[in-house]
Amino acid sequence: MLGMCRGRRKFLAASFALLFIPALTWLYLSVGGFQVKPLPLSPLEAQLSTPVGGVGERQALELRVRAVEEENRALRRELSRPPRSPSARLSNSSHHGNQSRTHSEEGTGDNEGQKSAAVGNSTDCVQQPVVDKCETIHVAIVCAGYNASRDVVTLVKSVLFHRRNPLHFHFITDSIAQQILSSLFHTWMVPAVRVDFYDADELKSEVSWIPNKHYSGIYGLMKLVLTKTLPSDLHRVIVLDTDITFATDIAELWAVFHKFKGQQVLGLVENQSDWYLGNLWKNHRPWPALGRGFNTGVILLLLDRLRKLRWEQMWRLTAERELMSMLSTSLADQDIFNAVIKQNPFLVHQLPCFWNVQLSDHTRSEQCYKDVSDLKVIHWNSPKKLRVKNKHVEFFRNLYLTFLEYDGNLLRRELFGCPSEADHNSENAADAGGSAVPALRSGLRGTDEPRECGLSHRVQRGTVLSSQSTA
Numbered sequence: 001m002l003g004m005c006r007g008r009r010k011f012l013a014a015s016f017a018l019l020f021i022p023a024l025t026w027l028y029l030s031v032g033g034f035q036v037k038p039l040p041l042s043p044l045e046a047q048l049s050t051p052v053g054g055v056g057e058r059q060a061l062e063l064r065v066r067a068v069e070e071e072n073r074a075l076r077r078e079l080s081r082p083p084r085s086p087s088a089r090l091s092n093s094s095h096h097g098n099q100s101r102t103h104s105e106e107g108t109g110d111n112e113g114q115k116s117a118a119v120g121n122s123t124d125c126v127q128q129p130v131v132d133k134c135e136t137i138h139v140a141i142v143c144a145g146y147n148a149s150r151d152v153v154t155l156v157k158s159v160l161f162h163r164r165n166p167l168h169f170h171f172i173t174d175s176i177a178q179q180i181l182s183s184l185f186h187t188w189m190v191p192a193v194r195v196d197f198y199d200a201d202e203l204k205s206e207v208s209w210i211p212n213k214h215y216s217g218i219y220g221l222m223k224l225v226l227t228k229t230l231p232s233d234l235h236r237v238i239v240l241d242t243d244i245t246f247a248t249d250i251a252e253l254w255a256v257f258h259k260f261k262g263q264q265v266l267g268l269v270e271n272q273s274d275w276y277l278g279n280l281w282k283n284h285r286p287w288p289a290l291g292r293g294f295n296t297g298v299i300l301l302l303l304d305r306l307r308k309l310r311w312e313q314m315w316r317l318t319a320e321r322e323l324m325s326m327l328s329t330s331l332a333d334q335d336i337f338n339a340v341i342k343q344n345p346f347l348v349h350q351l352p353c354f355w356n357v358q359l360s361d362h363t364r365s366e367q368c369y370k371d372v373s374d375l376k377v378i379h380w381n382s383p384k385k386l387r388v389k390n391k392h393v394e395f396f397r398n399l400y401l402t403f404l405e406y407d408g409n410l411l412r413r414e415l416f417g418c419p420s421e422a423d424h425n426s427e428n429a430a431d432a433g434g435s436a437v438p439a440l441r442s443g444l445r446g447t448d449e450p451r452e453c454g455l456s457h458r459v460q461r462g463t464v465l466s467s468q469s470t471a
Contacts, residue, residue: 131251134418136166136194138237139250140226140301143181144174144200144219150404151242152177153184157403158246160411165251166192166418170230170237172200172222188408192415198229210319210336211328220332223296224315227306239299243380245400252376253355257300264349265309266341267300269356272363275331276338287326289338290345296334297379298356300349309347315340359396366391 131137139159143152152171159167171181178197185195200219206228207221214220222229223239230237236257238250256267276286276293286293318339329335341348353368354376369375378396 131255136168137254138168140170140237140239142172142219142222143177143242148242149177149180154404155244157406159250162249164249168194170196172198174200190411212332213328213330214332216332223333227303227311235304237301239301241297245378248376260349263346265302265305265347267349267351268294269351269353271295272358272365287335287339288342290342293338295356296337297381
């Protein structure tokens with residue numbers, strides 16, 4: 001009996017094992033088919049853990065990540081490149097589409113000019129009209145005496161070295177400067193360059209009534225009368241001080257005229273010293289100016305608009321009123337220009353400060369450039385001239401001395417593709433003969449006819465139109 005009970009127990013245990021094990025296995029497999037999904041910690045983890053779309057969506061996300069990383073690498077490579085040279089900047093596209101030459105960025109108004117003055121030459125390139133390669137660029141300079149003649153020769157060399165356009169110089173000179181400059185231009189015989197001389201002595205009466213403490217004397221006021229002195233058919237001109245050195249093509253500056261808007265007639269760079277702020281010393285009382293004021297070492301003049309605005313009457317009335325309290329000018333024409341702009345701020349188009357890097361003491365000129373390629377115009381506007389204190393004065397001094405010692409005969413190169421005036425040049429050269437000065441005193445053939453503006457009595461016009469590359 002006991003043996004039968006033991007046998008039954010073994011049978012029941014074996015049967016239970018046979019039934020329990022498959023049931024347990026089925027239960028395990030059933031539970032394993034369900035997944036407990038953890039809560040995502042971020043949208044990206046949710047996307048990576050979502051089974052919808054499967055492997056395809058994960059691969060698409062990986063491709064997007066790789067594309068973003070590639071864009072970041074490209075941006076880092078672009079930022080690590082050195083600054084581009086002016087010639088590279090000139091290759092940007094212009095408003096006219098496919099052009100062969102363009103000019104670099106300029107401020108399009110007061111706001112852009114102020115931004116450029118704050119950051120130097122690091123502004124983004126802006127599309128702007130191109131200057132035709134055969135368009136004549138007009139430059140006016142007041143020059144008197146031996147020292148000014150030496151400075152202006154260096155200025156002219158720097159302009160001719162970089163230029164790619166025909167040039168027409170308008171010199172307001174005394175007899176000494178006229179002799180020096182006329183002899184030089186006849187000796188150099190630079191192609192596509194024309195020179196007119198205007199007798200400064202005939203203009204003294206226009207400004208002699210203004211007391212001036214500036215070292216430039218009465219000649220420092222003659223830029224005020226250019227609208228009356230220059231030909232009436234001349235619509236725009238770049239006016240330069242003699243202590244200027246160019247480090248770029250002057251056509252870039254000429255192109256800024258296209259940026260003038262509304263009633264803007266004067267293109268000027270903000271003054272880079274604190275002179276007009278009146279805080280240089282105790283009881284310092286400068287002439288009125290808009291903010292820091294503007295420096296007149298480089299001026300863009302829209303002559304036709306200035307004449308319509310009666311510029312002559314405008315500056316005279318302003319000067320007479322201010323002289324009643326100021327008694328004299330301290331910075332010559334610059335004081336009067338700023339007094340006029342103070343009353344009529346709409347007249348000025350502010351240029352980026354690299355168009356007039358002022359090397360006088362206590363200026364902010366270092367904010368106008370970050371690299372040599374940023375430099376465009378250097379202005380030695382301190383009485384100390386080459387002895388001025390500046391962190392980079394050695395570089396500026398070497399640039400000036402390079403042009404001072406440069407042989408002007410090396411500037412005799414043709415401007416290909418522009419109309420030739422060889423016959424006119426040959427005639428002028430033949431008239432000049434071995435001595436250019438006597439010919440200029442008497443007036444060269446074909447250049448002594450009266451001007452339409454009725455100012456021929458003011459002008460001693462010795463015209464040098466050089467288009468022969470051999471002389």
